[in-house]
Amino acid sequence: MYGAVAAVKDMSLTVRRGEFLTILGPSGSGKTTALMLLAGFVVPTEGDILIAGKSVAAVPSYRRDQGIVFQSYALFPHLTVRRNLEFPLAMRGMNAAERATRIDGMLERVQLKDLGGRMPSQLSGGQQQRVALARALIADPPILLLDEPLSALDRNLREQMQGEIKSLHREFGKTTVCVTHDQEEALTLSDRIVVMRAGRIEQTDTPEALYDRPATRFVANFLGEANILENPGFEVESDAAPQSGSVAMIRPERISIAVPTAPKRANAEQCQSVTGILDDMIYCGPLRKYHVRVGSSVLIVREHVASGQQTFRPGDEVRLHWLRSDVRFVAV
Numbered sequence: 001m002y003g004a005v006a007a008v009k010d011m012s013l014t015v016r017r018g019e020f021l022t023i024l025g026p027s028g029s030g031k032t033t034a035l036m037l038l039a040g041f042v043v044p045t046e047g048d049i050l051i052a053g054k055s056v057a058a059v060p061s062y063r064r065d066q067g068i069v070f071q072s073y074a075l076f077p078h079l080t081v082r083r084n085l086e087f088p089l090a091m092r093g094m095n096a097a098e099r100a101t102r103i104d105g106m107l108e109r110v111q112l113k114d115l116g117g118r119m120p121s122q123l124s125g126g127q128q129q130r131v132a133l134a135r136a137l138i139a140d141p142p143i144l145l146l147d148e149p150l151s152a153l154d155r156n157l158r159e160q161m162q163g164e165i166k167s168l169h170r171e172f173g174k175t176t177v178c179v180t181h182d183q184e185e186a187l188t189l190s191d192r193i194v195v196m197r198a199g200r201i202e203q204t205d206t207p208e209a210l211y212d213r214p215a216t217r218f219v220a221n222f223l224g225e226a227n228i229l230e231n232p233g234f235e236v237e238s239d240a241a242p243q244s245g246s247v248a249m250i251r252p253e254r255i256s257i258a259v260p261t262a263p264k265r266a267n268a269e270q271c272q273s274v275t276g277i278l279d280d281m282i283y284c285g286p287l288r289k290y291h292v293r294v295g296s297s298v299l300i301v302r303e304h305v306a307s308g309q310q311t312f313r314p315g316d317e318v319r320l321h322w323l324r325s326d327v328r329f330v331a332v
């Protein structure tokens, strides 16, 4: 609780040893608060936090054995890279010779070998990010906590650092909790993802399961794109029985698009097929997105661009097909 605001409510979560767990949610959903509770910077008003079976809710952050990377990196601006890395080792009472060896090894590992004497202000965003990661890992804590670690980086660098974080996780095997609002980052990095909404956990699962079988409309929309077929103006056929309080959903890449006169497909028996009018085509590099008006709804279709493939123009009549088994039901 921050005053009258409960930033995180009814949160019950078990992090497995060695896993990479991501807390994903929109801005203001309570992700940072959840991480700060885990880190010991915020004391829970109610409830408990256990590490390896022992309660740590009342243990201050600096007495816990964990590495933290803050969104802003929080490097010590008046200390060189080497001194930044030395800090957690000195805190743990390691002697100077051993500290130097550790720092050399870590600088090498994160490709900053020649930059140990620089001040943080003399580094690029990606280099600062590497120093922050190195500082979190250097004392070899069993737990690593990351708050939006890549959000300050541009796209290419972000992808490169995603790979870097993944390989550090494989190599060091730290139990890692990462907070992000970036769905792609969560899907790429995580063993499991916790989706948060307004201070509560909406769903926890593996990236594949969350994407393929979202439990709620919120998760379906937050992780990727979704066609929610609520009163679509045509009957939705499905293999699964619809449950009350749920709506049908299909992912845009599960729908295929063709001219209305196209021959019947081999698996036509298992498909639903509808006709519609193309509203819009959006070119996005490796794929095309079509907006197709069917009944009273507009369906999004996503297709990979193959050479020589038929394209459609706004106003064209088109036929859409999808497998009935690809229709999901999500709680509203």
Ligand SMILES: Nc1ncnc2c1ncn2[C@@H]1O[C@H](COP(=O)(O)OP(=O)(O)O)[C@@H](O)[C@H]1O
Pocket (backbone or CB within 6 Å): 002, 003, 005, 006, 007, 025, 026, 027, 028, 029, 030, 031, 032, 033, 034
């Ligand atoms: N120190 C604070 N005092 C009062 N309210 C706060 C404080 N920190 C966060 N909040 C509120 O708690 C909620 C969750 O915030 P936060 O955990 O930072 O979300 P996220 O990291 O998902 O963006 C928000 O409504 C935010 O305004």
Ligand SMILES: [Mg+2]
Pocket (backbone or CB within 6 Å): 031, 032, 033
């Ligand atoms: Mg935050």
